[in-house]
Amino acid sequence: MPAGEIGDSDEALAAQAAAGDPSAFETLVIRYRSRVYGLACRLTGNESDGADVLQDTFLQAYRHLSSFRGDARFGTWLYRIATNAALMHRRSRARRPVESLDEYLPGFDEAGRHRRTPDELIVASRAEELIDRRTLAAEARKALDRLPETHRAAFVLRDLEELSTAEVAKVLDIEPAAVRQRVHRARLQLRGYLNALAGERA
Amino acid sequence: MTQTCQSGVALLMEYLEGSVAPDVAAAIERHVSGCTRCQAFVESYRLTPGIFRTATTVELPEDLARSLQEALRRER
Numbered sequence: 001m002p003a004g005e006i007g008d009s010d011e012a013l014a015a016q017a018a019a020g021d022p023s024a025f026e027t028l029v030i031r032y033r034s035r036v037y038g039l040a041c042r043l044t045g046n047e048s049d050g051a052d053v054l055q056d057t058f059l060q061a062y063r064h065l066s067s068f069r070g071d072a073r074f075g076t077w078l079y080r081i082a083t084n085a086a087l088m089h090r091r092s093r094a095r096r097p098v099e100s101l102d103e104y105l106p107g108f109d110e111a112g113r114h115r116r117t118p119d120e121l122i123v124a125s126r127a128e129e130l131i132d133r134r135t136l137a138a139e140a141r142k143a144l145d146r147l148p149e150t151h152r153a154a155f156v157l158r159d160l161e162e163l164s165t166a167e168v169a170k171v172l173d174i175e176p177a178a179v180r181q182r183v184h185r186a187r188l189q190l191r192g193y194l195n196a197l198a199g200e201r202a
Numbered sequence: 203m204t205q206t207c208q209s210g211v212a213l214l215m216e217y218l219e220g221s222v223a224p225d226v227a228a229a230i231e232r233h234v235s236g237c238t239r240c241q242a243f244v245e246s247y248r249l250t251p252g253i254f255r256t257a258t259t260v261e262l263p264e265d266l267a268r269s270l271q272e273a274l275r276r277e278r
Binding site for chain 1: 243254274
């Protein structure tokens with residue numbers, strides 16, 4: 001029976017691949033390539049960089065299979081490689097400094113009460129109805145691009161790739177509390193950004 | 203403890219993940235149940251990740267899947 005059957009766990013396949021079975025690695029590639037590509041595009045902000053990062057990630061994973069220890073999950077290990085590859089890729093590009101999204105954080109009066117009315121605050125929820133798909137896709141990328149590197153990675157892994165907070169903490173090698181702090185700040189800024197975009201059209 | 207919109211917002215993710223103390227959670231719930239601004243805010247906060255997820259979803263092009271496979275074959 002060929003290696004890399006559907007029922008094999010990622011970790012079993014990784015062990016077979018490390019022992020020199022190329023079809024086991026191919027099964028892992030098929031299992032993860034779409035997710036890694038999605039992550040790479042979200043982290044780099046475009047599909048051509050995403051394609052480079054996809055390739056880098058699997059080549060690095062293949063070359064370093066022997067350093068994968070069964071005590072971590074294969075997916076976590078692979079996501080860490082992909083996240084670092086995307087980071088390196090972004091840094092290699094000369095980018096203009098971006099404007100922070102702080103202006104989109106919620107505003108409060110002296111009593112700690114929301115400055116905006118319920119109608120003004122809810123409009124972000126209607127973004128998909130008020131903004132055409134193409135514009136929303138372009139704006140979403142632009143907004144992600146304006147997040148600080150560490151906040152972008154935490155938000156993308158937690159909220160877009162839907163890893164648990166504990167898994168994101170492992171991928172980024174930080175405490176779960178730090179994950180929550182970064183994701184929360186990103187959510188607040190991105191919510192405000194959506195609210196402004198949708199508010200202009202409401 | 204006086205609960206305000208601002209103090210609730212600061213703890214919102216911790217609250218949603220169940221990592222605040224029960225008395226703090228109860229105070230947040232009491233505030234939000236009587237505050238239409240917070241209700242609107244919380245709803246839009248909860249929906250934001252899904253809107254970004256949908257807006258940034260990409261499909262892996264077939265030619266890219268193929269060239270990845272070829273690059274890995276060359277590596278063997």
